[in-house]
Amino acid sequence: xxxxxxxxxxxxxxxxxxxxxxxxxxxxxxxxxxxxxxxxxxxxxxxxxxxxxxxxxxxxxxxxxxxxxxxxxxxxxxxxxxxxxxxxxxxxxxxxxxxxxxxxxxxxxxxxxxxxxxxxxxxxxxxxxxxxxxxxxxxxxxxxxxxxxxxxxxxxxxxxxxxxxxxxxxxxxxxxxxxxxxxxxxxxxxxxxxxxxxxxxxxxxxxxxxxxxxxxxxxxxxxxxxxxxxxxxxxxxxxxxxxxxxxxxxxxxxxxxxxxxxxxxxxxxxxxxxxxxxxxxxxxxxxxxxxxxxxxxxxxxxxxxxxxxxxxxxxxxxxxxxxxxxxxxxxxxxxxxxxxxxxxxxxxxxxxxxxxxxxxxxxxxxxxxxxxxxxxxxxxxxxxxxx
Numbered sequence: 496x497x498x499x500x501x502x503x504x505x506x507x508x509x510x511x512x513x514x515x516x517x518x519x520x521x522x523x524x525x526x527x528x529x530x531x532x533x534x535x536x537x538x539x540x541x542x543x544x545x546x547x548x549x550x551x552x553x554x555x556x557x558x559x560x561x562x563x564x565x566x567x568x569x570x571x572x573x574x575x576x577x578x579x580x581x582x583x584x585x586x587x588x589x590x591x592x593x594x595x596x597x598x599x600x601x602x603x604x605x606x607x608x609x610x611x612x613x614x615x616x617x618x619x620x621x622x623x624x625x626x627x628x629x630x631x632x633x634x635x636x637x638x639x640x641x642x643x644x645x646x647x648x649x650x651x652x653x654x655x656x657x658x659x660x661x662x663x664x665x666x667x668x669x670x671x672x673x674x675x676x677x678x679x680x681x682x683x684x685x686x687x688x689x690x691x692x693x694x695x696x697x698x699x700x701x702x703x704x705x706x707x708x709x710x711x712x713x714x715x716x717x718x719x720x721x722x723x724x725x726x727x728x729x730x731x732x733x734x735x736x737x738x739x740x741x742x743x744x745x746x747x748x749x750x751x752x753x754x755x756x757x758x759x760x761x762x763x764x765x766x767x768x769x770x771x772x773x774x775x776x777x778x779x780x781x782x783x784x785x786x787x788x789x790x791x792x793x794x795x796x797x798x799x800x801x802x803x804x805x806x807x808x809x810x811x812x813x814x815x816x817x818x819x820x821x822x823x824x825x826x827x828x829x830x831x832x833x834x835x836x837x838x839x840x841x842x843x844x845x846x847x848x849x850x851x852x853x854x855x856x857x858x859x860x861x862x863x864x865x866x867x868x869x870x871x872x873x874x875x876x877x878x879x880x881x882x
Contacts, residue, residue, distance in 0.1 A: 496740070498674045503634035504529035504667045506675075507573075507599055510641040512543045513681045514597075516571040518563035520548045522556040524578040525611045526663040527601035531573060553578035557585040557596075564594035565702055567690035569645065572596070575663060576603035576617045583621060589656045590625030591718060592702050595648030595688070596656040598626075599641065602763070602814075603663040604850045612851020613663040614814040615763065618791075619824050625718060627657040627725055628792040630762040634671035636789075637661050639742055642681060646732045649688045653725045660791075662764040664851065676740055684739055723793050746790035747798040751777065755784035756805055757863060760825065761812040762788040765848055769812070772859035783863055794828050800836065809842045810862055812854075816846050822874050844875035852879055 501509070507530050511519070519538070521531035537543040546563075550556045556572050563570045574582065579600060589596055600618055604610040618628065627647065631637040637659065644657040661667050676684075692700055706714055729746060737743035750766075751773050752758060759769050766787050776783045786802050786809075788795070803809075813823040822830070826844040833842060845862065847854045858878060861867075867876050 496674050496676050496680075498672055500670050500672050502529065502668060502670050503637055503661065503673075504601070505533045506634055506638050506671075506673050507641060507661070508533035508537065509675060510638040511571050512537050513676065513678060514571075514642055514645050514685055515569065515682075515687070516543070516545055517568040518546045518548065518560070518570045520550060520556045520559040520563065520570065520572045522550050522553050522574070522578065524553065524575050526603060526667050527573045527575045527578070527599065529667070530599060530601070534571075553581040554585060557582040557589065557598075560596045561585060561589055561592065561594060564589075564596050565592065565694045567688065567693035569649075569688045570596050571598075573599040573601065575601045576605055579617045579621055580605065583624070586621055586624040586626065588703065590722075593654040593718070593721070594656060595645070595654055597641065597644045597648055597659065598656065599637075599659045599661060601661050601663045601667045610850040611663070613665055614849045614851065615660070616815040616849075618658065618660055619815040619817070622792060622824055625655070625722060626792065627653075627655055627722070627729070628660065628790070629657065630660045630789055630791060631666065632764055632766050632787065634666065634669070634673050635742070636744075637666070638673055638675065639736065639740070639744065642676075642685060643732050643736050643744070645688075646685050647725065647729050650728045650732075651691055653721065653728050654691065655722060655725055660763065666764045680739065684736065726790070726793050726795060729790060744789060745798070746795040747802050748787045748789055749802050750785040750787065751782065752784035752786070752802060752804060754805075755782045757782075757808045757810065758784040758786050758803075758806045759810045759812060759859065760786045760788065760829065762791065762825070763814065765812065765814065765854060768854060768856050769859050771856040772863075775856060775860055776863060781863065788825065791825070796832055799829070800832060803838070803840070807840050809840060810845065811842060812845050812847050812859075814846070814848045816849060816877070826875070845878055846875055847878040849877075854878060
């Protein structure tokens with residue numbers, strides 16, 4: 496295993512090379528462009544034996560992935576923000592056809608106003624498209640998650656696409672020390688993909704046939720059951736990855752939760768600032784924890800509930816503002832669980848870091864010791880809003 500300092504975007508491309516991707520479908524959009532640029536270099540230099548497709552839009556990028564994956568190729572793409580929304584039609588087709596495409600989504604705020612900076616409005620706008628969704632806190636997690644994503648997606652019990660979420664700029668463009676496994680180690684962990692069904696002129700099959708009303712519900716239910724059941728495989732893959740490579744991952748991870756009655760809930764790179772705030776609070780004698788959602792779809796309900804222990808107050812921090820909704824996506828998931836299980840705890844909803852706005856550890860500290868009042872007419876509070 497070798498360790499080197501590298502920009503996270505380029506590290507993701509190196510991870511795709513280690514995964515021996517066979518087709519890369521690429522269209523540039525900030526801030527994901529460095530990933531496909533570096534993959535282009537790897538292919539051009541002969542370091543990665545893959546077909547590199549330059550397409551004319553993000554819609555075409557994912558459409559090309561559908562075609563490639565349907566022929567049995569290990570397929571990769573990446574995008575951000577408006578690029579994901581231009582793919583929106585094909586997102587549902589990819590998952591419904593049960594194609595194990597892996598995409599790195601470098602999270603970026605949706606326009607308008609135009610912003611190239613990070614929040615999670617792009618992925619949350621597509622949260623119900625049937626893809627498995629993982630979130631990364633740092634560059635090492637991004638590299639490892641990409642390798643695990645192929646193992647998960649291609650498992651015959653799963654056969655679903657995976658989005659690996661990486662925060663734009665604040666994570667994608669920083670240089671971090673990252674440990675890369677050796678190629679032979681990855682090959683043992685991730686064997687060549689053998690499609691269960693594929694397009695082959697010698698053995699014709701039909702993909703995405705017309706679904707009459709008499710069978711449509713059953714088809715969607717089967718797809719949903721596959722997504723829900725994928726959590727078992729995700730946990731197995733994470734456990735095996737830890738045994739092979741020495742870095743342990745869980746679908747729900749916790750920080751300082753042993754004696755904490757107050758806990759933050761969030762996902763992505765913002766968790767590092769939350770951990771800093773928790774450390775500052777601990778020095779003042781206050782035990783506050785963090786519940787980090789590494790897996791968002793399928794939502795890890797039981798694992799989340801297990802992490803609560805003695806928690807009486809949850810502080811949910813999200814980086815998206817759903818227009819016209821009562822609350823934010825993760826908050827709604829949590830409240831549904833708490834209501835159906837009749838748990839006795841309070842849940843607070845905060846929106847932070849929209850459009851890349853900094854959220855400092857001190858602001859998280861203040862949420863614990865001096866929580867603000869709710870916005871007028873809203874169940875959530877927007878941190879840092881002016882005027």
